[in-house]
Amino acid sequence: DVKVTQSSRYLVKRTGEKVFLECVQDMDHENMFWYRQDPGLGLRLIYFSYDVKMKEKGDIPEGYSVSREKKERFSLILESASTNQTSMYLCASSGWTGGAYEQYFGPGTRLTVT
Amino acid sequence: QKEVEQNSGPLSVPEGAIASLNCTYSDRVSQSFFWYRQYSGKSPELIMSIYSNGDKEDGRFTAQLNKASQYVSLLIRDSQPSDSATYLCAVRAGNNRKLIWGLGTSLAVNP
Numbered sequence: 001d002v003k004v005t006q007s008s009r010y011l012v013k014r015t016g017e018k019v020f021l022e023c024v025q026d027m028d029h030e031n032m033f034w035y036r037q038d039p040g041l042g043l044r045l046i047y048f049s050y051d052v053k054m055k056e057k058g059d060i061p062e063g064y065s066v067s068r069e070k071k072e073r074f075s076l077i078l079e080s081a082s083t084n085q086t087s088m089y090l091c092a093s094s095g096w097t098g099g100a101y102e103q104y105f106g107p108g109t110r111l112t113v114t
Numbered sequence: 115q116k117e118v119e120q121n122s123g124p125l126s127v128p129e130g131a132i133a134s135l136n137c138t139y140s141d142r143v144s145q146s147f148f149w150y151r152q153y154s155g156k157s158p159e160l161i162m163s164i165y166s167n168g169d170k171e172d173g174r175f176t177a178q179l180n181k182a183s184q185y186v187s188l189l190i191r192d193s194q195p196s197d198s199a200t201y202l203c204a205v206r207a208g209n210n211r212k213l214i215w216g217l218g219t220s221l222a223v224n225p
Contacts, residue, residue: 031211042217099165100146105157
């Protein structure tokens with residue numbers, strides 16, 4: 001079974017703090033993704049990575065950066081947290097299954113910025 | 115703008131009935147299609163993927179794909195209260211590794 005883990009289930013940070021969210025997958029997947037999910041807005045892609053040290057912006061990259069130094073690990077960084085970044089953050093990984101690139105999600109991190 | 119559309123619901127069905135969830139997409143070059151289930155407060159869980167026209171069955175779930183009409187559906191047979199969740203449809207176009215997501219359909223199965 002694919003296993004995607006995230007460093008925290010719940011996190012509370014103050015405005016202006018630097019926040020690190022970490023994601024680890026154990027399936028040797030080449031692709032990893034960071035999403036945020038808000039009521040009524042669905043899943044929105046922040047960044048994704050298709051290889052070590054490679055990254056591409058998603059739909060809402062502003063205020064975020066990412067790091068992928070090892071294949072299994074993908075980090076999301078909020079340089080200076082703001083209240084509008086309060087959200088559920090979801091990490092996913094995908095690899096070729098012979099018919100499709102299936103994405104598997106971690107449990108999510110609910111971040112509250114006060 | 116590539117789009118994936120789902121009826122937000124809520125779709126309400128009695129226990130034991132068939133629940134039918136639909137999804138339409140705008141990009142004709144879409145290649146792969148996915149259904150996810152998401153319980154409240156939890157992360158999405160992959161139910162099934164489909165990439166060829168026709169039906170694909172897995173237990174009580176059947177995905178149906180019609181590329182000519184640009185829709186994909188999910189049927190849940192013998193619906194159970196534990197099937198009550200939001201169902202997300204996602205589409206991958208061409209060689210793109212990203213998915214385009216619908217907003218989800220909320221399903222309530224009533225005992």
